[in-house]
Amino acid sequence: MKRYCPRQHVCEDRERCPRCKLPTKEVGRLDQIPHRYLRTLQAIHTAKNGKEIAHDLGISYETMKVYASHLMTALGCHNRVGLALIWERHLMEIAA
Numbered sequence: 001m002k003r004y005c006p007r008q009h010v011c012e013d014r015e016r017c018p019r020c021k022l023p024t025k026e027v028g029r030l031d032q033i034p035h036r037y038l039r040t041l042q043a044i045h046t047a048k049n050g051k052e053i054a055h056d057l058g059i060s061y062e063t064m065k066v067y068a069s070h071l072m073t074a075l076g077c078h079n080r081v082g083l084a085l086i087w088e089r090h091l092m093e094i095a096a
């Protein structure tokens, strides 16, 4: 399982990031994330702002924020940029 530091460098299986020396965590495991959350993740990656994300998903802005915060907890990141990076990595992995 790959590990990542809080700055989203790939750290392979190291306990500390080789680049920034921060402790790493196993994050970005998408295999146990329910489908509607994966759609949210995809919209976060695609859309420009919170209102657009909610609109793309056909849910309210408040609901989108709840989904995003569940995703951050489940995936071990702290903001929507981190979520977008995780989805981007997932796209690169399935394309590889």
Ligand SMILES: [Zn+2]
Pocket: 005, 006, 007, 008, 009, 017, 018, 019, 020, 021, 022
């Ligand atoms: Zn790092």
